[in-house]
Amino acid sequence: xxxxxxxxxxxxxxxxxxxxxxxxxxxxxxxxxxxxxxxxxxxxxxxxxxxxxxxxxxxxxxxxxxxx
Ligand SMILES: [Zn+2]
Numbered sequence: 001x002x003x004x005x006x007x008x009x010x011x012x013x014x015x016x017x018x019x020x021x022x023x024x025x026x027x028x029x030x031x032x033x034x035x036x037x038x039x040x041x042x043x044x045x046x047x048x049x050x051x052x053x054x055x056x057x058x059x060x061x062x063x064x065x066x067x068x
Contacts (some may be wrong), residue, residue: 004068007032009037013060014053029061
């Protein structure tokens, strides 16, 4: 058993009024941004994440410790 740290983000953290319950967890911020970009494209029709939204995303990222 070991504790592992993950970066976690929910769509609602970035867009509280968006009503999207998507949550993502990744080992690194780079990986997380990649997953967020994919989700934004598929579900929110954003071909790329605008800089101001990327800043919001980074600000909303939480580090969680998971027991694996
Ligand atoms: Zn979403």
